[in-house]
Amino acid sequence: MRRLFNALASFRRNASGNVAMTFAIxxxxxxxxxxxxxxxxxxxxxxxxxxxxxxxxxxxxxxxxxxxxxxxxxxxxxxxxxxxxxxxxxxxxxxxxxxxxxxxxxxxxxxxxxxxxxxxxxxxxxxxxxxxxxxxxxxxxxxxxxxxxxxxMPKYIDFYLLLDNSPSMGVAATPADVTKMVNATSDKCAFACHDYNDANNYYNLAKTLGVTTRIDVLRSATQQLMDTAARTQTYSNQFRMAIYDFGASSKTIGLRALFSLSSSLTSAKSAAGNIDLMGVYGNNDSFTADKDTPYTTVLPAINNEIATPGDGTSGSPLKYLFFVSDGVADESNAACLKPKASGNRCQSPINPALCTALKSRGIKIAVLYTTYLQLPTNSWYMSWIDPFNKGPFGPSPNSEIAQNMQACASDGFYFEVSPTQGISDAMNALFNKAVADARIAG
Structure with missing residues (x-):
């Protein structure tokens, strides 16, 4: 029995396996x-x-x-x-x-x-x-x-193009073209006037000489704009276009729809091919007496054509007016901004107040000013246009014409095209800005 007790005591005192057991636990x-x-x-x-x-x-x-x-x-x-x-x-x-x-x-x-x-x-x-x-x-x-x-989502936008096709848009497009016209005319005229009463008018002469006029450039630029719109739109009917000018001739002068508002940009491009210079009937035209840029009637008329702008959804598009002009009014106007020329003729920079009615309705106006080139060889120009076609430091962009055209535009939507710049690039730039502006505003 003692041996058993001794064995148990020895087992109790032996600690050699504690580490292994502890580790296992x-x-x-x-x-x-x-x-x-x-x-x-x-x-x-x-x-x-x-x-x-x-x-x-x-x-x-x-x-x-x-x-x-x-x-x-x-x-x-x-x-x-x-x-x-x-x-x-x-x-x-x-x-x-x-x-x-x-x-x-x-x-x-x-x-x-x-x-x-x-x-x-x-x-x-x-x-x-x-x-x-x-x-x-x-x-x-x-x-x-x-x-x-x-x-x-992309904004739906209706674009209304108001294109000045008055006789002054028949001026040669570049200084080189101006020189070519001046050298080819007895009275040193740079205008390719489309005179129905003269079979040998300067309109035909410019075509014979290969002179590019501002109206030629505008026609091409408008057609290219339709291609830009087609490439840009996300939906097939996202952009609609309408094209207006100042009339086919002095006999029918006034706002004329060359293309009614439509989402068919292909058709709009085709219609833009008909953009041409307004025809007149000789000096002291019996219909308008040479007063062929009637801003005071055309701008209110386009205002009546444009419906109330919406929020940019498919059934309620935004409204943008693209106004392309050289910025000089030529009309009978009692409220002329400048002293009148002979025959009660008002030639002056555009009155920006004419644009206020459109902008107050929420219509954005993008203005492309086709710089009115100085024509020092033209006596009428020097007498009546030159005084307000230069600023304190020379010609545009400080001229009254440029300042008034910019005042007509909505903020950020003014572009002046110099003689060496392209109208097409300017129109595309304004279009892209309009699309970007619509997206941000939304």
Whole structure:
């Protein structure tokens, strides 16, 4: 019996196995903690993939080439866009193709149009099975996430082009062309006047000489503008165009529609080919007595043609007036800004007050000033135009003409074309600015 007691006492005093036993006991929570970290890290990787997929789905669903964006353009009201929901789901699935280690419990895309804004919200929930955490009772980990993207829809805009085709737009387009005309005419005239009473008029002479006039450049620029609009629009009917001038001849002078408002930009380009210089009937024309730039009648008339501007949606487009002119009135006007020439003739810079009525209605006016070139060999020009066609330091851009044309324009929508610049580039620049301005304003 004593031997048994001695053996038990010896066992009780022996500590040689304590480290191993302690290590075994401590390893359980350590291994569990490391395992939880592995599970958590893997779950975070899956979460990142899922979040990236819903981000791609929300952004892609409202991109400008997406089915939802196209469908929204045809909608007259607000609402959910089912093809957008399908597209978002497809984008998500494409981004998660080949990924595993999770179960997708829910994917909820919602693409909708509200006013001029397209919104895509994509949310998900998923579960990820655990390996080590299951030891402590957590067999799965739940994941949730969402992403929202918004896009402003393109604005619908109606453009009204008011093109000055009065005789002064028959002036040679460049200094070289001016010189060519001056050298070829007995009275040193740079104007290619379209005079029906003279078979050998300077209009025909300019064509014979190959002289390019301002009206020629304007015609080409207007046609190119239609190509720019066609390339720029997102929807086939986003932009509508109307083209007006001051009349075919002095006999029928007044606002004339060369092309009524339409979304057919191809037809508008074709109609722009008919832009031409106003015809007159000799000196002291029996119809207008040479007063062929009637701003005080043409601008109010175009105001009556333009409907109330809207908010830029498909059924309520914005309204822009593109006014292209050399800025000199020539008419019978009791409220002339300058001393009248003989025969009660008012030749003066445009009166900016004529543009106020349009701008006060919310119509944006883009003014392209085709610089009135100085014509020192023309006595009439030197007597009546030159005094207000130069500023304190010389000719434009300090002239009264330039200042009044700029005052006519809406803020930021004035462009002056010098003799060496292109009207086409200027018109395209104004058009692009109008589209950008409409997007920002919206």
């Amino acid at each position: 401590v390893c359980v929570p350590v291994i569990a903690a490391v395992g939880c970290g592995v599970d958590y890290s893997r779950t975070n990787q899956i979460r990142a993939k899922l979040q990236a997929a819903v981000d791609a789905a929300s952004v892609g669903a409202v991109s400008r080439t997406s089915p939802a964006f196209i469908a929204a353009g045809a909608m007259t009201g607000d609402g959910v866009i089912s093809v957008g929901n399908d597209d978002a789901r497809s984008i998500f699935n494409g981004n998660m193709s080949g990924a595993n280690g999770y179960t997708l419990d829910r994917l909820t895309p919602e693409v909708k149009k509200t006013g001029a804004v397209l919104t895509a919200t994509v949310s998900f929930s998923a579960t990820v099975p655990t390996t080590f955490m299951s030891i402590v009772g957590y067999k799965t980990m739940s994941l949730q996430g969402s992403s929202t993207a918004k896009a402003s």
